[in-house]
Amino acid sequence: MKKNIFLTFFVLISFASLGQQKSVITGKITNPQAGISEIKFKYLYDFRNFRKNADAKIYKVDEKGNFKIEENLSELVFVQFEYGDWGNTLLLEPGANATMSFDSKSKDKDKLYKINGRGAVGCQFLEAIFYSDTTISKSKDFSKAFTKIDELGKQAQEGLNTKYSKVLSSAAITHLKEELYYFTYLTKLQLITKDRENINQIYSGKAPEYVVEFIKDLPFKDAKLNNFGFYLLYNNGLHLRFALEQEDYNVRQYNVINKVLPPVLAEKESVSVINRLIENGDFLIADKLIKDLSQRFPASDNQKSFDEKIAETKKLLFNLAPGKNAPAFILKNLNGKEVSLSDFKDKVIYLDFWASWCGPCRGEMPYAKRIKEKYKDNKDVVFLYVSIDEKEDAWKKGIEENKIEGVHLISNGFFSDVPKKYMVNGIPRYYLIGKGGEIISNEAPRPSSEEQLTTMIDKALKN
Template identity: 30%
Template sequence: MLPSLWLLALGTALAGPPKPSVTVFSGHLDHAPAGDTVRLLMDKGEVKAPLSASGDFRFEFKDLKQNTPTSFSYARQRTELYLMPGDQLVMHLDFKDFDKTLTYSGRGSEVNNYLAQALYKYSYGPDNGLPRIQNSPKGTPAEAVQAAGALRQARREFLASYAKAHPLPASFRRDEQLAIDITWAAMQLAYAAQHSEENLPEDYFDFLASTPVRELNQHFGRSFLDNSMMARFIMGYQYRLVPGGKFSTDPTEGRRIYQTATAELGDTKARSWVLQNLMFDNIRRNTAGAQAFYPTFRQYNRDSAMAREVRKAFALRLSMSAGKPAPAFTLTDNTGKKVSLSDLRGKVVYLDFWGTWCGPCMKEMTESAPALKKKFEGRDVVFLYISVGDPEDKWQQTLTEKQFTSPNSVHLRTTTYDVASAYQVDGYPSYYLIDREGRFIQVYTSRPSEGDKTVAAIEQALAR
């Protein structure tokens, strides 16, 4: 029996010490503001841990079974982690200089120190002349392609040099290479989305042939960050597939769209997701195009649950067609008075769902809405604003400081999404034109910044 025992001991020694059964992520945040909670977005949603008075926190995971890209946040500061089963990871940083001072120690630190340095170099740190991750690439098509390629090359070289000096697991290197390649493709797709109604060079989308979409599909659903990476790719690709994002009313176009998506993405979750996303977007904003595409969707769709959701979306959207009653609501205005939609009968209502937290909303409110309201002063038009999700003090302060109130405007607030859901708000700001009888004239009507188009729509509503 002794030889067998010796071989067993040798095998155990060669395998190294066993990984701890519990994965631990802890840390210390110097100078962190009090009053918030440390949050991680992982595979099953958000998990939280308190931050002690001394700036310490701790998470323990007894059931972490796979490598998990993770989003960390505290007091509006964020970073990315990569947790592996058995990690005993410790975060260190000075909150006054979050990204620059972020470091890790313990099991798993090599991977996460790489991530901290890469994010500082290519995303969060000062512009030091290195290529940067861009959500809105600028310049010509050739310049956009060049910028994405330079970033990919720089990130690949940094990963290779770091891996030479530090032991990075092969599984992490594969995941990071995938993230680098998908970001490279997503940047080029983002440029195409911004110029979707322009004529891009014929070979612009050749990069899709070497984009590792099938590898991305393997990680779909693994974590919030994986799904976010898929979403960035999909949001750009849908404008490559359907320029302008709107289906044609020609029903024969549906087959071409499916064939293109299959040729470039394969029969994958990415293909399903982009087509479903386009379907729901068009149901809301281009119902005639969605109805033309629907027979093709039914022919190729194999997801019965998705089919039910599409039928439900059609029914909801048709309930908001021109001439249908706008959903009733009662909310509190900035003076404390209860206001119902029915109180505004007899006037045309230009309804705006917005929030102080929404950059495009604030841009419309400050730069374009004042002139639109002034143009219709003294006429039977009410500019009705519903702030969604704002704390009352922030909302009231913004209304006062920005001088958003006016004789022909009503300002309401809600902390829930019930009213927005009833109006099928899918992005902020969203605008609706309602007639004197409380019925829809236009759903998702034009913005104040669209100038003459919006003025003409309101004038037509007044003339009815």
């Protein structure tokens, strides 16, 4: 396992352009790992532009453990640095000139590596908030824990004013202070959401008032997009903000998004909500929100893409209407053998789209077992499970753990061919297909609706 120090918490961030300057880190590795002769150096996700992670650059390590990294930078960045099973996140400024040394066999985190010089530091300075007091994560008294988190944030601020002010520019120090502001909120959010019971209270409207007020006050609206702390709040806290409103889920999301997010993010997320409504065939609600979006952002032109998506969705819906032939497909079973839908000609097929990680899907399995028991002697009924798992091991483990009997196929994700053909935008999703290959229902009852489902199957068997 990598000795990653705060590795998962940072992305590429930047502020005003400083012009291209060469940044250099020369280093020495003590006790080089056998067979490892390179360092991976990677710029991470750019939140402002919604870019994916960049490919890692490779720097060679010689037989004595020496290496040299040279990068032309115009802005402050956070980068992922990996050597064998060791990794860390570094902050690097344009014009940095630093040396780095580490012992790959050291078990002492504080002695594992050292950086000297200007313009480059590791990111341990933020660990004070997350890791210095393990009792915080166990606390049930949120108000006291919140006070402690604020104290740790102040301590980290003081560290920036003393230790790091000697090696970083004033612009970098200012930016990191802003990050600390958001990370104190994030730590409190993690504390609240660590216990599933707390999340259930929020969604059911039973959360303590100070928790509700905390969620309402999460600093979304005035955020700067180059703050990664904001990015984490955005990804981890926005759904809780949705939960405080009492409207249709998609409309609720749309309204909250435009209430709490900066305009550039609000437009992007609003488009996603509308596209999801279109994909689900909710054209009336989608049309209402499209009109509202055009008024909020008159300079943007999303109408063409919406029109194209509506036309595409209507075509899919037409092809999936009861009486239409079920779309043909070929997928692999548990043994890697290709299985076609046409292999089950002249049989009634109960088609279940599911995944091993889907709680509601697993929750239906005991009911499905009862229904299969009723038809165990009827060879004209097939229970066909198409998983959207992307990992075969997880798929097979899910089948074994849940003891799911039937025909099992895997389709490798929501965006693979079969879920797209069948408009599977959420799971579980059920279809009932007749003996002639025609769709009887594109929204078949769940196994837990036993009477309704068995009545439908019995009728299909008679036709």
